[in-house]
Amino acid sequence: MTFPRIAIAGAGLSGLACARVLQLHGLEVTVFEQESAAGARPQGGTLDLHGDTGQVALRTARLDEQFRALARPEGQQMRGVDPHTAEVVMDDTPDGDFRPEIDRGQLRGILLDSLSPGTVHWGRPLADVTRAGRLTFADGVSEDFDLVVGADGAWSRVRRALTGVRPEYSGVTFVEFGLDDADRRHPALAALTGQGTMMTKIGGRALVAQRTSSGHIRCYATFYAPEGWATGLDFADSTAVRDHLLERYAGWHPDLLAYLREHDGGFTHRPLHVLPVPHAWTSTPRLTLLGDAAHLMPPLGVGANLALLDGTELATALATAPSAEEAVRVYEAGMLPRSIETAKACASGLHDLLSDDLRSMAA
Incomplete structure (x- = not known):
């Protein structure tokens, strides 16, 4: 046919x-x-x-x-970190290469x-x-x-x-940013991230960091927010976005806030929509x-x-x-x-x- x-x-x-x-x-x-x-x-x-x-x-x-x-296969590692102490409280790498x-x-x-x-x-x-x-x-x-x-x-x-x-807007938003050449330029954050994905979260806020093959670490600040939460926040102004996120994540351990402080490049707003x-x-x-x-x-x-x-x-x-x-x-x-x-x-x-x-x- x-x-x-x-x-x-x-x-x-x-x-x-x-x-x-x-x-x-x-x-x-x-x-x-x-x-x-x-x-x-x-x-x-x-x-x-x-x-x-x-x-x-x-x-x-x-x-x-x-x-x-x-x-x-090493990218399957999933690491959970306490947001207040930056202690690794869960570290799981599945056997084999299912994912x-x-x-x-x-x-x-x-x-x-x-x-x-x-x-x-x-x-x-x-x-x-x-x-x-x-x-x-x-x-x-x-x-x-x-x-x-x-x-x-x-x-x-x-x-x-x-x-x-x-x-429709899901009520959750992602703000994406990254760290370039992490092993050389950001060794402490590279070590904390591990070989796969690091997550820390509390109170409706999460921070996720993921390794890529190029040595880049892609990060996501994730939180509940109304659809118009970013009105008046200029995403072309990286300093303003960083300062807003640091305030939103106030009280978290400095080693985790370093992902935001040491970011390379800008921030991208990715509100989550679903069917x-x-x-x-x-x-x-x-x-x-x-x-x-x-x-x-x-x-x-x-x-x-x-x-x-x-x-x-x-x-x-x-x-x-x-x-x-x-x-x-x-x-x-x-x-x-x-x-x-x-x-x-x-x-x-x-x-x-x-x-x-x-x-x-x-x-």
Whole structure:
């Protein structure tokens, strides 16, 4: 079975995984991405790929060997630190490599390199999508497709055409910052972080630090806040943001506040938005969704894994079902119940993340 025109909106993990498996099966696909190039912006921190989801997807995509060459089993270490004493009170490194870490940018690079040249059309932001499979781009050009796959993230335009549902603010916000060349420039913080993830938390506030493969430590100040909490705070003014956070985390041990004091570069505001649970729709022949476009959840270690699995399962269904319409139904029949149950667990896990229990380290 072949389809003359399959379009994927978005060159994130789910869209690229889908494109890879489609091409393995000899199906043609075009990926449209609004960013101008693969390196147009940083790709975020590190991901733990689970043995029963993300790694399954990479084996389906025949990219397991490339993943293993870059994965960091030592990155599974989870360390809990007392916020008042900076004492390590929990240090856990699982046996084996069920959830090895890999930088998101490295994983995206593996997927991009696996595609036929010209598969991804960069600098093609969408302006409109119809349920009939018509894409209209920001430059006014329109194209029709037999199937449009929405892998275009939290604020998906394909989802807007399919369900009209928009993400809602979760009540939790992240402020991201980092430490460069940590082992050399910030040795005490590098030692406290360990080889994987360090977390400390109390009173609805958390501080998370994660190693990446480059020696960078990516940090997140995480706390409950009303949606407009940052009104009047200029995130271009790093000193003002740092001082605000130091006040918010007042009373914590100086060794932990050093993450904020010694930060390199600026701060990025990342308010946490989620889709309502359940988020489902009546199957439509020409549109479907992957990843965050389908099930935007709190970032508790499952989103990227489900996104990869979504992409490979849809592509496999398209390669084996008698029609695109049947393939979409088969894919959604498996994906929707799975994502709804996971989203319920993540909603609970978000509150565990900010509980005072250092063993509930769901980050």
